[in-house]
Amino acid sequence: MIAILKSGVTDQQIENLCSWLKKQQLDVHISRGQYTTVLGLIGDTSRVDTSLLESLDIVQSVTRISEPFKSANRKFHPADTQVCVNDRVKIGGGTFHIIAGPCSVESQEQILCVAKAVQASGATLLRGGAFKPRTSPYDFQGLGTDGLALLLHAKQETGMPIVTEIMNINLLDAFENVDVIQVGARNMQNFEMLKALGHTKKPILLKRGLANTLKELLMSAEYIMAGGNENIILCERGIRTFEPYTRNTLDLSAVPMLKELTHLPVVVDPSHATGMSRLVKPMAMAAAAAGADGLMIEVHNDPARALCDGPQSLTPEQFDDVARAVRRIREAMA
Ligand code: PEP
Ligand code: MN
Numbered sequence: 001m002i003a004i005l006k007s008g009v010t011d012q013q014i015e016n017l018c019s020w021l022k023k024q025q026l027d028v029h030i031s032r033g034q035y036t037t038v039l040g041l042i043g044d045t046s047r048v049d050t051s052l053l054e055s056l057d058i059v060q061s062v063t064r065i066s067e068p069f070k071s072a073n074r075k076f077h078p079a080d081t082q083v084c085v086n087d088r089v090k091i092g093g094g095t096f097h098i099i100a101g102p103c104s105v106e107s108q109e110q111i112l113c114v115a116k117a118v119q120a121s122g123a124t125l126l127r128g129g130a131f132k133p134r135t136s137p138y139d140f141q142g143l144g145t146d147g148l149a150l151l152l153h154a155k156q157e158t159g160m161p162i163v164t165e166i167m168n169i170n171l172l173d174a175f176e177n178v179d180v181i182q183v184g185a186r187n188m189q190n191f192e193m194l195k196a197l198g199h200t201k202k203p204i205l206l207k208r209g210l211a212n213t214l215k216e217l218l219m220s221a222e223y224i225m226a227g228g229n230e231n232i233i234l235c236e237r238g239i240r241t242f243e244p245y246t247r248n249t250l251d252l253s254a255v256p257m258l259k260e261l262t263h264l265p266v267v268v269d270p271s272h273a274t275g276m277s278r279l280v281k282p283m284a285m286a287a288a289a290a291g292a293d294g295l296m297i298e299v300h301n302d303p304a305r306a307l308c309d310g311p312q313s314l315t316p317e318q319f320d321d322v323a324r325a326v327r328r329i330r331e332a333m334a
Contacts, residue, residue, distance in 0.1 A: 001045040001064050002075055005037040009058045014039075017058065024048060029070075031077040036060070040076035067261070069218040071225035072232075077263040083203045083231045085161045085179050089124050091203075091233050092265030096330055097294040099163050099180075099205075099267070100319060101127035102301075103309035104140065105147035113301045115154040117316035121323045125180065126151070126160040127296060131167040132308060133186045140307040145174055152177055163205055163296075169196045178202070185209050185237055185272075188220050198227020205296075207235040207269070214254055218262055234258060234266045235296060236287075238273030247275020247312070250283055255290040266291075271298040271312045280314055281322045288329040297322065 005014065014037060018028045021041060026048070029040035041048065045064070054062045065075055082093035091097050100123035105111050115126045130147030132140065143150065148164065155162045161179035166172065169192065175181055180203045187193055188209035197204055204224055208217045221232045236255060238248025250273035258266045268287035270280045284295050300306045300313035314322065 001041040001048060001050075001062065003039040003041065003053060003062050004060045005039065005058055006060045007035050009037060013058050017056070021048075029076055031079070033078055038076065038078060040065075040070060040073075042070045067215075067218075069215070069222045069262070071230065072218050072221045072262045072264055074261055074263050079263060081230065081232075081263045081265065083233050083265055085125065085203055089161055091267070092293050095293065096288070096326075097125060097267075098123045098323060098326070099125040099127045099294065099296040100299045101163075102129075102306065103271075103298050103313060104129040104132050104142050104307055105150050105164075106143070106307050108150050108153065110301055111150050111154045112157060114299055114316065115158045115160060117301070118299050118319055119158050119160055121316070121320040122327070123297075123319075123323070124160070125163050126154060126158065127163045127182075127298075128154075129165050129308070131165055131171075133165070133167060133184050134308070142308075145171075148174055148178070155179075166193070166197075169193045172196065172200070175202070180205050180233070183207060183220075188212055188217065191220075191223055194220055194223035195227055198224040198229045200229055201231065202229070203231040203233060204229065205233045205235055205267070207237050208239065208251075208254070210240045210248070212239070214257055214261065218258075221262070221264060232264050233293075234262070234264050235269055236266065236273070236292075237269040237296075246273070246279065248273050250274060250287075252283075252286055252290050255287065255292050259291055265293040267294040267296055268292045269296040271296070271309070271314075275312045277303065277312055277314050277318065280312070281318075281325060284322050285325050285329050288326045289333065295326065 027042040080093040100118035105128040132142035163180040165182040241249040270283035303313040
């Protein structure tokens with residue numbers, strides 16, 4: 001349920017109303033806009049006397065929210081959320097950031113070489129998997145905590161914030177200096193993990209599951225937000241369909257749909273979505289044109305020898321070309 005307040009209400013009036021609502025066992029989420037303040041009420045709102053609430057002289061209107069996601073709902077928080085990774089990197093609310101780097105961290109030379117190259121081409125965050133969710137147990141599983149250390153070293157060398165995937169919540173302490181924790185597609189509905197991440201303040205990159213609906217993605221975001229962590233970046237990375245030519249099917253309509261449904265930023269990963277390096281550029285451009293807040297792109301210094309996802313990885317030169325094309329799209333849209 002949301003209560004839209006009249007313009008000109010004082011902080012004291014808002015506080016009085018909030019404490020009255022909290023006494024009714026409701027959580028109150030306050031969103032202050034330029035002209036109006038929206039109170040989002042979470043909990044069992046069935047007992048709230050809507051007409052009484054509506055009759056208060058500071059209340060403009062009261063609406064019940066039918067969607068099961070509340071904190072993530074655009075109706076609760078009309079303005080875009082900006083996820084602050086550091087002082088310079090803020091995702092959402094009109095900015096555009098590219099997260100780039102290898103599928104997995106393989107060596108110090110590899111991660112440093114890729115980090116410096118993508119940074120020179122305009123990427124503002126460095127990605128790299130240390131713990132890899134591989135379909136086969138016989139495939140390279142990532143360097144684990146050694147990989148994290150290499151990533152942290154690359155962060156120190158370049159100043160780029162880092163994004164890396166967590167697979168085991170028991171290792172959360174090892175992610176202390178990771179700037180953005182990625183929840184991979186396969187863990188999108190690992191609810192215990194989502195709850196634990198909700199108790200941190202870390203920005204979370206939440207990837208859509210292989211066969212999950214947008215509502216399910218938003219409910220997973222809601223799990224994290226219910227714990228108090230609102231720093232969530234959603235990622236469309238393709239879904240499984242009957243089409244075998246591409247690794248997945250990029251659901252681009254997810255971008256404008258999510259933008260309508262939620263205030264959280266949305267980025268697109270054209271690498272996992274297509275599985276083919278030559279499709280990354282057109283899909284990256286299309287994602288920017290569709291209104292995405294950023295991109296996540298896999299880049300490797302030697303894709304043919306990559307230990308993971310080589311066929312979809314761009315060389316640094318190809319990445320530079322994609323970053324330029326995306327900038328042109330953004331300029332054309334401005
Ligand atoms: C990744 O980004 O490295 C990854 C494994 O992606 P996804 O979870 O989308 O498959
Ligand atoms: Mn990958």
